[in-house]
Amino acid sequence: GENVEQHPxxxxxxxxxxxVIKCTYSDSASNYFPWYKQELGKRPQLIxxxxxxxxxxxxxxIAVTLNKTAKHFSLHITETQPEDSAVYFCAAHxxxxxxxxxxxxxxxxx
Amino acid sequence: EAQVTxxxxxxxxxxxxKLTVTCSQxxxxxxxxxxxxxxxxxxxxxxxxxxxxxxxxxxxxxxYKVSRKEKRNFPLILESPxxxxxxxxxxxxxLGLRNEQFFGPGTRLTVL
Numbered sequence: 625g626e627n628v629e630q631h632p633x634x635x636x637x638x639x640x641x642x643x644v645i646k647c648t649y650s651d652s653a654s655n656y657f658p659w660y661k662q663e664l665g666k667r668p669q670l671i672x673x674x675x676x677x678x679x680x681x682x683x684x685x686i687a688v689t690l691n692k693t694a695k696h697f698s699l700h701i702t703e704t705q706p707e708d709s710a711v712y713f714c715a716a717h718x719x720x721x722x723x724x725x726x727x728x729x730x731x732x733x734x
Numbered sequence: 735e736a737q738v739t740x741x742x743x744x745x746x747x748x749x750x751x752k753l754t755v756t757c758s759q760x761x762x763x764x765x766x767x768x769x770x771x772x773x774x775x776x777x778x779x780x781x782x783x784x785x786x787x788x789x790x791x792x793x794x795x796x797x798y799k800v801s802r803k804e805k806r807n808f809p810l811i812l813e814s815p816x817x818x819x820x821x822x823x824x825x826x827x828x829l830g831l832r833n834e835q836f837f838g839p840g841t842r843l844t845v846l
Contacts, residue, residue, distance in 0.1 A: 713777060
């Protein structure tokens with residue numbers, strides 16, 4: 625099956641700085657890559673996703689890039705705010721299944 | 735209100751006592767999944783369903799069963815729970831395979 629690795633496991637930034645979270649996947653057949661945000665004690669919620677026929681997608685302060693050749697994709701958050709503090713998960717869709725990374729705990733310091 | 739619901743939200747049980755966690759969605763979604771979340775391991779897919787009567791194993795299906803008799807419901811069954819199934823469980827649904835998955839509120843299960 626697919627293997628998704630996510631780095632770093634924890635990330636601390638100052639408010640207003642940028643944050644980057646990286647994921648790699650192993651199976652070139654994976655074709656859809658969502659990112660989820662999970663606040664403490666809450667359910668995961670989709671923040672952005674990208675399909676394999678697109679290299680980059682942006683939604684306000686959030687962007688995702690995909691490099692199919694290298695099999696990696698990244699989440700970029702600009703102008704971070706304290707409310708961005710949460711755990712972020714990347715995922716890869718492969719043959720009807722979803723494989724998630726182990727998560728990145730982002731702490732945005734005011 | 736469009737939502738995914740799960741019941742119960744919290745459950746403490748003993749080894750071997752069969753239990754069912756219900757999941758229901760009111761969005762007419764075709765794809766439904768069950769995940770377990772454990773510290774440091776992220777979310778791992780247990781089972782998924784593409785539509786009524788169509789279910790298949792995810793990455794960690796051992797010890798679990800599911801059924802999809804109606805489009806809106808996707809119960810998770812643990813016929814003989816064991817302590818290693820202590821976890822936080824999420825149900826999710828989406829319109830299709832490459833659409834946003836909407837997660838339920840989670841069920842925290844403890845097996846003693």
